[in-house]
Amino acid sequence: MRWIGFLSLVALSECLVTVPLTKIKSMRESLRERDLLRDYLQRHPYSQAYKLLRQPRVTVQSMRNYLDMYYVGTISIGTPPQxxxxxFDTGSADLWVPSIYCSSPACVTHKTFNPRASFTFRSTNRPIWLLYASASMTGLLGYDDVRAGDLVCKSQAFGLSRTESSKSLEFAAFDGILGLAYPSLALKDTTPVFDSLWKQGRLPDNLFAFYLSSNKRNGSVVMFGGVDHSYYRGELQWVPVSEQGFWQVTVDSISMNGTVVACSGGCQAIVDTGTSLVIGPLSPVLNILKSIHARTTSTGEYIVSCDDVQSLPDIVFTMNNVTYPVPASAYIRREQTDICYSNLDIDTSGSSSLWVLGDVFLRLYFTVFDRANNRIGLAPVVV
Incomplete structure (x- = not known):
């Protein structure tokens, strides 16, 4: 998830000559008008101008884009830090990492936390179990200092894995997960990292924000405590959170070519940085796939003719009376020269009517997760 002038008055002379007021554009305004601000800040990260333009105490944590599948940043736990x-997952609320107590293949291929090497670690011997859409972990609950960028969260609850299921974790480019959803989704009697940072007075504002790069390995960021306006165009549009667990919102409708194709009476969606695709219930997603002439493969994936991609319509999500188009260049991906796959997926459980707006959607829109006002802000990203 992403982070959150000059008037000169001249005195009247004896002749009572009036000098018009003149507004001098700041460096920030001039660079932004030419879409150069973000590039300038990245090229001159230690310049005085950068320090002045950045809001105080706003922490910007860089993330790496792994093949548009997930975005990974570095944190440390313990003293000295490991x-x-x-x-950084808005679809869950707990922090966990592999531990030396784990013998699963996924732990063998990743860094493991050694509690004996940290003099600030506190054990509880409390067993935990966390279940995700495509994986699960079991382990123990512990407490230690957690660092993200220049933020330090004292005595933070986190999981030390003992088992990690699925091949997806074994071959993942990340070690663990840091959840950013509401506390109601967290392990009982624990406080998620973001809530701890706020309670410990580490943040100027009770929000965080995401910018997710597209087709670039570097450049993605999560911001804690504020918003960097250079990452988006126009004004943020706000969508109220409809239920405080996931970052859940109401979708008014989903349309293509001006025709509603799903959510005709409104539906619910969660905004999830930990999901790579856009996921929806069986029938509506199949209707959309049919309308773009997608066909299924032997592996259950859906493909379209790459020659047709440029002519496919946008999928338009309307939320709080504002439209958010998702073009075919986003919901279709080309993995081979002549094969184009759908980035729309079906909720295979069949038990949920929720839509999941994952990274396919979030790469298009800078996203602010505002806990103070229980709302999500969206604005088109600066490309």
């Missing part, structure tokens, strides 16, 4: 690569 570093781990984690997914």
């Amino acid at each position: 570093k781990f690569r984690v997914v």
